[in-house]
Amino acid sequence: MKKVNVGLVQTACTANKEANTALAEAKIRQAAQQGAQIVCLQELFGSLYFCDVEDYANFELAEAIPGPTTERFQALARELGVVIVASLFEKRAQGLYHNTAAVINADGGYLGKYRKMHIPDDPGYYEKFYFTPGDLGYKVFTTKFAKIGVLVCWDQWYPEAARITSLMGAEVLFYPTAIGWATSQNDSVNRDQYNAWQTIQRSHAVANGVPVVSVNRIGTEGDMKFWGGSFVSNAFGRVDYQAPHDQEVVHVQPVDLAEADYYRTHWPFLRDRRIDSYQPINQRFIDQP
Numbered sequence: 001m002k003k004v005n006v007g008l009v010q011t012a013c014t015a016n017k018e019a020n021t022a023l024a025e026a027k028i029r030q031a032a033q034q035g036a037q038i039v040c041l042q043e044l045f046g047s048l049y050f051c052d053v054e055d056y057a058n059f060e061l062a063e064a065i066p067g068p069t070t071e072r073f074q075a076l077a078r079e080l081g082v083v084i085v086a087s088l089f090e091k092r093a094q095g096l097y098h099n100t101a102a103v104i105n106a107d108g109g110y111l112g113k114y115r116k117m118h119i120p121d122d123p124g125y126y127e128k129f130y131f132t133p134g135d136l137g138y139k140v141f142t143t144k145f146a147k148i149g150v151l152v153c154w155d156q157w158y159p160e161a162a163r164i165t166s167l168m169g170a171e172v173l174f175y176p177t178a179i180g181w182a183t184s185q186n187d188s189v190n191r192d193q194y195n196a197w198q199t200i201q202r203s204h205a206v207a208n209g210v211p212v213v214s215v216n217r218i219g220t221e222g223d224m225k226f227w228g229g230s231f232v233s234n235a236f237g238r239v240d241y242q243a244p245h246d247q248e249v250v251h252v253q254p255v256d257l258a259e260a261d262y263y264r265t266h267w268p269f270l271r272d273r274r275i276d277s278y279q280p281i282n283q284r285f286i287d288q289p
Contacts, residue, residue, distance in 0.1 A: 002258045004037050004038060005253070006036065006038050006039075007034070008215045008249065009249075009250055010215060010251075011248045012218050013049070013219065013221075017047055020045060020046045021045075021069060024086075027250050028084060029080065031082070034250070034252040037106070038082065041215065042216055043087045044089060045087060049178045052224060062090060062097050069088055070102050070104065081107075083105055086102050087152060089130075090113070098115040098116065098134060099116040099131045099153075100116065105144055106145065111141045111142070114152070115136050116153065116155060118154045118157070120154045124223065138161060138165045139165070139168075140168045146172055148170060148172050149165035149174065150173075151174070152175065153177045155175070156214065159203070159207065160281070163204075163207065166208035171211075172213060175201065178226065179197065179216060179226065179227065182223055182225075183220065198229070202237035206237040209263045209264040209270070212232070212233040213231075214232075215230045218248065227245050229244070230251075232253045
């Protein structure tokens with residue numbers, strides 16, 4: 001049995017980047033003390049979710065990757081012996097920015113980065129104003145404890161992203177996330193949205209036979225109440241842990257990587273894929289005569 005202890009850090013954020021980063025560091029330490037081997041932070045943990053408005057001043061929050069935050073977390077990872085998945089606002093060049101997750105190995109080595117591929121543009125989520133779509137493709141990182149795939153927030157709604165990352169050998173899919181409810185919505189709408197969000201990610205676990213770890217923030221920022229609810233699904237979509245919607249949480253969850261072989265053998269979706277028939281998926285839409 002091959003198991004890995006996954007740490008989830010779910011917090012509220014403030015407008016103070018240094019305070020947010022220090023809080024993330026303290027929570028990573030807490031997770032490590034609880035036995036975490038891989039710790040995942042929420043999307044853009046270093047700031048408030050600034051994409052709720054289109055404001056040029058927010059570009060000042062961006063930094064190079066590798067850069068000051070990755071270097072800080074490299075030292076922390078080396079000290080604690082943990083893998084860290086850190087979601088950052090990347091300044092690639094003047095006028096060129098990405099929503100990027102950096103992966104740091106347990107020896108402090110920088111393993112690389114994944115740039116968010118799917119960029120939303122909706123009320124309260126004006127990410128196309130800030131982020132260029134990722135151009136590194138889908139990525140798998142070989143860490144000390146597992147081969148992990150990292151996708152980011154809006155990516156989680158796309159089965160193609162999960163499928164490709166799983167086919168590349170990911171043993172666990174991680175989704176740093178920042179998603180919430182509009183404060184004007186009622187409880188029924190909120191419940192439906194959260195359930196859809198969790199269901200689509202659990203379906204990625206089922207379809208690909210890999211565990212899924214999704215880490216979201218909490219707190220009210222402007223007109224958005226971030227819904228927390230971070231969770232871990234096993235390789236058949238069973239929810240093994242779900243965080244509350246309104247509390248900061250550091251949770252460590254054992255994940256059994258050996259389950260993938262069992263589920264992929266008994267539910268052989270990969271065996272029965274008709275890859276010869278999937279060419280139409282490359283089209284934006286299939287118009288019928």
